[in-house]
Amino acid sequence: MDLEETKNRVEYLRKEINYHNYQYYELSNPSISDFEFDKLLEELIRLEKENPALFDPNSPSQRVGGQITKEFRQVRHKYPMLSLGNTYSAEELADFDLRVQKGLNEPYEYICELKYDGVAIGLTYINGQLAYAVTRGDGETGDEVTTNVRTIHSIPLKINTPGYPQEFEIRGEIIFPRKSFDNLNNERIELGYEPFANPRNAASGSLKMQDSREVAKRKLDCYLYFLLGDNLPFNTHYENLVQAGKWGFNVPKYMVRCSSIQQVMDFINEVDKGRSQLPFDIDGVVIKINSLAQQTQLGFTAKSPRWAIAYKFSPERATSTLLSVDFQVGRTGVITPVANLKPVQLAGTTVKRASLHNLDIINELDVRIGDRVYVEKGGEIIPKIVGRDLEKRPVNAIPLEFPLKCPECATPLVRNEEEAHHYCPNEDTCPPQIKGKLEHFISRKAMDINSLGEGKIAMLFDNHLVNNVADLYKLSYTDLLGIEKTITSTEGKEKKISFREKSVENILEGIRSTLGIPFERVLYALGIRYVGETVAKKLAFHFNNIDNLIAASVEDLIQVPEIGERIAQRVYSFFRDDYNLKIIEALKAYGLQMEIRDTGARILENKLEGRSFVVSGVFTRFSRDEIKKTIEQYGGRNVSGISSKTDFVLAGEDMGPSKRKKAEELGVKVITEEDFLKMIR
Ligand code: IVH
Secondary structure, three states: OOHHHHHHHHHHHHHHHHHHHHHHHHOOOOOOOHHHHHHHHHHHHHHHHHOHHHOOOOOHHHHHOOOEOOOOOEEEOOOOOOOOOEEOOHHHHHHHHHHHHHHHOOOOOEEEEEEEOOEEEEEEEEOOEEEEEEEOOOOOEEEEOHHHHOOOOOOOOEOOOOOOOOEEEEEEEEEOOHHHHHHHHHHHHHOOOOOOOOHHHHHHHHHOOOEHHHHHHOOOEEEEEEEEOOOOOOOEHHHHHHHHHHOOOOOOOOEEEEOOHHHHHHHHHHHHHHHHHOOOOEEEEEEEEOEHHHHHHHOEOOOOEOOEEEEEOOOOEEEEEEEEEEEEEOOOOEEEEEEEEEEEEEOOEEEEEEEOOOHHHHHHHOOEEOOEEEEEOOOOOOOEEEEEOHHHOOOOOEEOOOOOEOOOOOOEOEOOOOOOOOEOOOOOOOHHHHHHHHHHHHOOOOOOOOOOOHHHHHHHHHOOOOOOHHHHHHOOHHHHOOOEEEEEOOOOOEEEEEOOHHHHHHHHHHHHHHHHOOHHHHHHHOOOOOOOHHHHHHHHHHHOEHHHHHHOOHHHHHOOOOOOHHHHHHHHHHOOOHHHHHHHHHHHHHOOOOEOOOOOOOOOOOOOOOOEEEEEOEOOOOOHHHHHHHHHHOOOEEOOOOOOOOOEEEEOEOOOHHHHHHHHHHOOEEEOHHHHHHHHO
16 A cells, blocks of 8 residues: 555544444444454554554544553643532522522523533644643643543544534533443452542543553543633523534533523422432532523632532432441551441442541440441442431440450550541551551652552562561562462452462562662652651752661751651651661662762752742743752742742743732742742852
């Protein structure tokens, strides 16, 4: 095939695949077999790979993912991405209606839609092609997640029906359908990963994954409910969305016109009754003024439109019997009481366990074993007990006893005066705490060993191969090969998993690769309480190496900018513990970086010492990351939000007017890139 022929074939394949995708995903009416479809797709992917000149970011081949995003680019929203005011009752809704009436003084119409419980997204189309997809972020700027969004089948990559504005944005919600969510969580449990708390968290986590191929596997969906731009086709919200539906967007299935607030309430009640049957989570209903002219007339407050409001459902509630209570020990030693209940249906799932939080809440609720209890589902996967029915209390109901000793290691429990939780102080040998330390050590911002995860850590620990972070470096190929674990899925199926050659090699390679990780991250990875990433950096750069840090007194530690008494005490006592020192010695012997290397990241001069900066906008000489790094190199500190304590706002081009206003109001000095250069020269 010459290039011309290849080009034609590629175009043909793209058209065919788009057509079959539409038949399959939108109409649920596949017109060819999966096998035939895969053949077409394979051919397209091959031809595109062989002919890089024919690359098109909106080719249907991009639906399967494959591109890796190392860091998500920050993009400023053309129109700020606002939130909605909330109402929880008919009265509050009537108040909203009254405000609308006063504001308009003429007849108006509402459109009611479901309030999808997912992750907000803005899709910008230029010349009918998806140009970029940006998350809400702080409402002014968000993360560009286009590559991942391209894998969502219900989002058109190209619009084929004419009549769309040359440039427009459409906003909506990316959701995780319940069925895909259950499948994903079952799979995660099988592989030994922590399940996601709810579909919303899963959707948000998925969008931020680096490997778009993984995102493609997750079967996300998207509903689009807000069209923005200069040349919209109609002057009502409803007609614009119907039109967007014709362009191929998944617009809300329920869009109900209401001419009175009573009709709105009727719709809300109907949805509330049926919501557990929906294939995805919603958390309310959104009510919007239909006419765009009236929307403009009502306008916005600082945070939300005056022309729309959300009605939020109260959490669903069920009644069950409290059978027993387990006291679980968390990764940080915190004890959480978890109730075992007689299974009951709640918001579409069977509930067997519910949280009782802590001793104060148990006392406040006054629940006993045998009680009839009320269970509610909030946003989290584990529902909570919110009360009990005293009249139904059996005579033999047993009061709960909070354990005095750790259920895992029998160490007496501790409770600090100002804290609500009890915890097990045995950080070194209490099993869940050891696992917690190991998980922290391998996490992305620490040693970033992504060939290990929670499940594998548990296998290493349960097989007595690893008892602390230094033991990871002792592991050999023969130690690991073939170790196995039996797991039980949520459906009660048992399955054996074991380490095979490839996974053993990956684990060992992952561990080896940590030898080059800089000292400040090693320090963070040790998991000293209160020593987060920033504190670890400060300590590392101040003391230069682990020996100086170990030798430091509490007074020495307090000398470091921003290290207060509480952190200093904690760091000091961490290094007075023989077990910790032994681990550090071992890590040193294995070759981990225990001192600052001169990579240019070190503090060059202290010209900006103690000064805090908020960096905003785009710069000419530096990227945002570079300018932030420079601030740190000169001893300054980056903070994310402007407060009265901020010393400078470093403003690039395009800094949002609201940030400037806030800086002015708080009397924070706004400086330019040039001013900044003068400061450090
Ligand atoms: S309209 C200017 N419609 O709920 C307001 N939002 O809590 C535009 N949401 O920020 C938003 N379903 O992320 C609108 N049918 C719907 C929605 C919806 C879910 C989200 C959206 C919004 C948040 C407010």
